[in-house]
Amino acid sequence: MSIPAGPAWVTLVYLALYYVFMTYLLVVKQRLRKQYTDRGETFDRYFGEDREMLAADRIQLNMLEHMPVFLALLWMTAFAVSPREATIVGGLYTLNRAIYPLVLGKRLGRGTPPRILFVTFSGYGLLLWMMVRIGMSLV
Secondary structure (H helix, E strand, O other), rough: OOOOHHHHHHHHHHHHHHHHHHHHHHHHHHHHHHHHHHHHOOOOOOOOOOHHHHHHHHHHHHHHHHHHHHHHHHHHHHHHHHHHHHHHHHHHHHHHHHHHHHHHHOOOOOOOOOHHHHHHHHHHHHHHHHHHHHHHOOO
16 A cells, blocks of 8 residues: 555655744744843743743644644544645645644734634544544544
């Protein structure tokens, strides 16, 4: 059995996007550390309340939180339903993850910005779609 190319490409793009988010997080952390040092302040990466650091963390951690579920569903869809459907739905989900930082913004305030709910629920909808399609293929 060969590996379906479409879901493999979706997986590679998804993982590359994750590392883009990780790199962004590191860049923000280093820049903020320098800014704080230049002002004579202590940068506390974990217990500080810098809103830009909180947003960078949320971008990376949100993707990481959903990664195991998405990748499992992507590949179960590829094998149980169809590689084509897995590629389309997986591509849409990856695009959804890619726009998350743009919708969230550079600074995270108190509470959840209402605009992020569209991206969040769209992602949940795509994951649910895959779950239902997998379930339907098993009966």
